[in-house]
Amino acid sequence: MQEHCPDPWTPVTHALKSAALCPEQREDAIARALQELLTRVPAVATALIWPCPQRKGSWKVHYAGIRRNAMHRWLSARLDPSPEMVASVLERDLRTGLNDMPPALLLKLASPESGRRAFWILWPTPGEGGAFTLPPNEGLLRVRQTLEALLEVEEKEEQYFAPSSPVHDRSLIEALAHGDAQALAAILSLARIVTRADFTFWGRAYNDVVEIAGHLGARHSNFGFALGLGRGIGGRVAAYGTPMGRGDYRNSPYRDPSVSDIVDREQVRSGMALPVRSQTVPDGNAHVAAVLYTTRRTVAPFSLAEFLLGQRLTRLLEPLPPAERPTVIHWPGLARTPDAKTAWYELLLHANRVEAVENWASQLIKGPVIVTDGSGKPYVLARSEELEQLRAERARQPEKVQVIPLALAGPDRAGAVYLCPAVPLPPPHWPDFLYDLVVACNLVITRLEQVQDQLDRRREQWLRSLLKGHSLQYVEQDGYRLGLPVERGQFWVLAWPQDSLQAMKSARKRMIVESVVLECLKSPLIFVDDDTAIVLLEGQAPQPPSKVRDALLQHCGVQPLWIVYGGRYHSLEDLKMGLTHTIALAQKARREGYGEYLLDVYTFGLDSLLENPRLIKDLEAFATKLLKPLLDYDHATGSHLTETFVLAQTLGSAQAVAERLGVHVNTIRYRLHRAQDLLGSDEHTPKEQTAMALAAFIWQRSHAGEGLSSADP
Incomplete structure (x- = not known):
C-alpha cells in the first residue's frame, strides 16, 4: 500500500480508541493519550474528570503534567455526585488559577446519546503578552470527538457485552466457526443492534475469496456473493485486516463491479466491514477468518462510537478458527527472451506503452513486474488486483517482492516498479539491470504522456470547434482523422x-x-x-x-x-x-x-425541454406572444403584473407569491385580477390554461437572473 506521512495526532486518538476497544487496559491507554497530548500542544498539564461506570455519581481523575500528585488531590477534592455541581466548582476555582499553575481551559464532554458527562481540562503555557490561550486546532477537535465516542462506548458496553452476552459463549463461537445458522443469526442480530444497522451480513474469508455465509435484514432472500481477496471493501478487509467503511457506498472508490449491482439492489448506502481474526493479537496482523458487514439504507454514516462498538463486537469473537480452502493465486513462469539486452534497446527507441516494459522484464526475471504511478496505481489498470496481491505477498514475505523507486534513474518522478523474481537479481550477465529497468520505465512513461497529451489536445480542439460553430466541413474532416x-x-x-x-x-x-x-x-x-x-x-x-x-x-x-x-x-x-x-x-x-x-x-422533464437549444428561440417567442398584454402594460405603467402572474403560475398560490415578494397577499390578489382582465383568461379552456402555464415557466427560466420587484403597481 502507498505510504503516507504520519498524522501527528494519531498516537493520541489511537490510544483513546485502544481505551474503547480494550477495557482491561483502559486506564493505561488514557494515561498514554494524555501524555502524548502534552507533546503536541503548548500546555503544561491536562486532566480528565471521568464518570465511573460501576458507581453512579462517582468520578475518576486522570492527570498528566507538572505537580502530578498535588493536582490530582486538588481535583479529587472538588468532585461532587452532581455533574452540574462539578462544572460549577471547576469553573469557579480554575478561573483564578492556582499557585504555580496558569489559568485553565475547561471543556465539557457529553455522550450524544444519553448526555453522560465528563470534563477535560487544559493548562496552556503562556503565549505572547502572557496570554493563556490555545489557538483553534483540528487535532484537538478530533481528540474531543474521540473522547466523547469513548464516553458512549463505555456507557453501552455493559448493555451489549455483559457476561450474559452471546459473544462470551465460546461454544456459540465454535458453532459460528462451523457455519451453524442459529449462532450466525445471534451474532448478526447483536451486530444490528449494537451499530443500529438496517442490514448485516457475514462473509467467510478463505485464501483467495470472501463468500457471504449469511445475512439478516436483506430484502431479497437470495442475497449473496463471492469477492476475490483484495477486491472491493470486504476483499480488502480480508486481505489487510483493516476495518473499512462509514461512508457513502455508492460513491466509494472501492466498489467492485462484480458485486455492486447485488449490493445496490439492497439499497445499501452506508456501511462498514470489520475483520474477525483467527488469533487475538494487538497489532492485528493475524489471518482474517471472517468479515462482518453492517450497513444502512440511508446516507447516514456510522458514528465513531458505533464504529468502535462494532470493533469491540468482532474482537470478542476472536480467535475464530479459519476455514481452509486451497489458494488459486499463482505466478506462471514466462519464457526468457533470447536477447534481453537487444530488446531493452528496442524499448528505449520505440516503445510508448508501459505494458511493453513489464512484459519484457517479466520474461527476464520469470515473475510479475508492475509499474505504478505516484498515487500507487498501476499504469496498466487491468493489473490492479495482481498489484494488491503482490503488496499482500510483500507484507508477508518482504524479501520475496522488491520495490524499486522510479526516481532511481534521476528524474523527479514518483512511482515504483514491483518485482517478484523467480531468479536472483541482478542477473549475472547484467549487473545494472535494475537501474536500466528504471531508465526504460521513465523514458517510456515520458513518451506515453507526450503522445497522450498531443492526442488529448487534438480531440479537445475538435470539440471546441464543433461547439463554437466553426465550419462543419473542416470539423467533419478532423473528426474522421481522429477516428471519431x-x-x-x-x-x-x-x-x-x-x-x-x-x-x-x-x-x-x-x-x-x-x-x-x-x-x-x-x-x-x-x-x-x-x-x-x-x-x-x-x-x-x-x-x-x-x-x-x-x-x-x-x-x-x-x-x-x-x-x-x-x-x-x-x-x-x-x-x-x-x-x-x-x-x-x-x-x-x-x-x-x-x-x-x-x-x-x-x-x-420540463427542464430538458426548456434548455434544448433547438427549441429555446421558438419557446421564448411563444411565451412573449402569450404574455404580450402584460408586458405592454408593465412597460407603459412601470408595474410588475408579468412577474406576479408568472410567480403565481409557477408557485401555485397567491400566498406563496406574497411571501416570495414580501408584500401583502391582498396586493398580490389585486395584481392577479388585473392580469386576468388584461389576458381575458377567465374563460380560457383547459388547453389554453396549459399554454399560459407553460408560457409562465418559459418566461421565468429566461429571466431567472434578473430578480423580481416588490414595488406596488
Missing part, C-alpha cells in the same frame, strides 16, 4: 464536482480516467473542461452506465460523478445541438446536487 463517429451515434456526458478534478491537469490523472472509459466503452473520453467530459459511441455501449461509473469510482476515487446518457445524433449539426443541451443538463445535475447519478437525458 461524426456521422451518427450516441453520446454521454460525465460531470464531476467543480474544482474536484484540478489534479486532472496532470497527464497521469487524465490517463487513468481515459483508460477506464476506453476499457469500458471502447471509445475515447474528450474533456470539455476540467470537470466535464463527453464520450461518443458509434453503436450500442459495451457496458451500461452503472458499470462505467463503478469502474471510474474504483480507479479514480473522485466522487460524486454524474453521467447523463441517452442522447443520439444523425449529423454533426445534431451532435452540436445535442451536446450543448446535454452538457447544460449535466452541469445542472452537478449544480443542484442530484441524488441520482445516472440520468437519462429525458429524465429532466
Whole structure:
C-alpha cells in the first residue's frame, strides 16, 4: 500500500480508541493519550474528570503534567455526585488559577446519546503578552470527538457485552466457526443492534475469496456473493485486516463491479466491514477468518462510537478458527527472451506503452513486474488486483517482492516498479539491470504522456470547434482523422464536482480516467473542461452506465460523478445541438446536487425541454406572444403584473407569491385580477390554461437572473 506521512495526532486518538476497544487496559491507554497530548500542544498539564461506570455519581481523575500528585488531590477534592455541581466548582476555582499553575481551559464532554458527562481540562503555557490561550486546532477537535465516542462506548458496553452476552459463549463461537445458522443469526442480530444497522451480513474469508455465509435484514432472500481477496471493501478487509467503511457506498472508490449491482439492489448506502481474526493479537496482523458487514439504507454514516462498538463486537469473537480452502493465486513462469539486452534497446527507441516494459522484464526475471504511478496505481489498470496481491505477498514475505523507486534513474518522478523474481537479481550477465529497468520505465512513461497529451489536445480542439460553430466541413474532416463517429451515434456526458478534478491537469490523472472509459466503452473520453467530459459511441455501449461509473469510482476515487446518457445524433449539426443541451443538463445535475447519478437525458422533464437549444428561440417567442398584454402594460405603467402572474403560475398560490415578494397577499390578489382582465383568461379552456402555464415557466427560466420587484403597481 502507498505510504503516507504520519498524522501527528494519531498516537493520541489511537490510544483513546485502544481505551474503547480494550477495557482491561483502559486506564493505561488514557494515561498514554494524555501524555502524548502534552507533546503536541503548548500546555503544561491536562486532566480528565471521568464518570465511573460501576458507581453512579462517582468520578475518576486522570492527570498528566507538572505537580502530578498535588493536582490530582486538588481535583479529587472538588468532585461532587452532581455533574452540574462539578462544572460549577471547576469553573469557579480554575478561573483564578492556582499557585504555580496558569489559568485553565475547561471543556465539557457529553455522550450524544444519553448526555453522560465528563470534563477535560487544559493548562496552556503562556503565549505572547502572557496570554493563556490555545489557538483553534483540528487535532484537538478530533481528540474531543474521540473522547466523547469513548464516553458512549463505555456507557453501552455493559448493555451489549455483559457476561450474559452471546459473544462470551465460546461454544456459540465454535458453532459460528462451523457455519451453524442459529449462532450466525445471534451474532448478526447483536451486530444490528449494537451499530443500529438496517442490514448485516457475514462473509467467510478463505485464501483467495470472501463468500457471504449469511445475512439478516436483506430484502431479497437470495442475497449473496463471492469477492476475490483484495477486491472491493470486504476483499480488502480480508486481505489487510483493516476495518473499512462509514461512508457513502455508492460513491466509494472501492466498489467492485462484480458485486455492486447485488449490493445496490439492497439499497445499501452506508456501511462498514470489520475483520474477525483467527488469533487475538494487538497489532492485528493475524489471518482474517471472517468479515462482518453492517450497513444502512440511508446516507447516514456510522458514528465513531458505533464504529468502535462494532470493533469491540468482532474482537470478542476472536480467535475464530479459519476455514481452509486451497489458494488459486499463482505466478506462471514466462519464457526468457533470447536477447534481453537487444530488446531493452528496442524499448528505449520505440516503445510508448508501459505494458511493453513489464512484459519484457517479466520474461527476464520469470515473475510479475508492475509499474505504478505516484498515487500507487498501476499504469496498466487491468493489473490492479495482481498489484494488491503482490503488496499482500510483500507484507508477508518482504524479501520475496522488491520495490524499486522510479526516481532511481534521476528524474523527479514518483512511482515504483514491483518485482517478484523467480531468479536472483541482478542477473549475472547484467549487473545494472535494475537501474536500466528504471531508465526504460521513465523514458517510456515520458513518451506515453507526450503522445497522450498531443492526442488529448487534438480531440479537445475538435470539440471546441464543433461547439463554437466553426465550419462543419473542416470539423467533419478532423473528426474522421481522429477516428471519431461524426456521422451518427450516441453520446454521454460525465460531470464531476467543480474544482474536484484540478489534479486532472496532470497527464497521469487524465490517463487513468481515459483508460477506464476506453476499457469500458471502447471509445475515447474528450474533456470539455476540467470537470466535464463527453464520450461518443458509434453503436450500442459495451457496458451500461452503472458499470462505467463503478469502474471510474474504483480507479479514480473522485466522487460524486454524474453521467447523463441517452442522447443520439444523425449529423454533426445534431451532435452540436445535442451536446450543448446535454452538457447544460449535466452541469445542472452537478449544480443542484442530484441524488441520482445516472440520468437519462429525458429524465429532466420540463427542464430538458426548456434548455434544448433547438427549441429555446421558438419557446421564448411563444411565451412573449402569450404574455404580450402584460408586458405592454408593465412597460407603459412601470408595474410588475408579468412577474406576479408568472410567480403565481409557477408557485401555485397567491400566498406563496406574497411571501416570495414580501408584500401583502391582498396586493398580490389585486395584481392577479388585473392580469386576468388584461389576458381575458377567465374563460380560457383547459388547453389554453396549459399554454399560459407553460408560457409562465418559459418566461421565468429566461429571466431567472434578473430578480423580481416588490414595488406596488
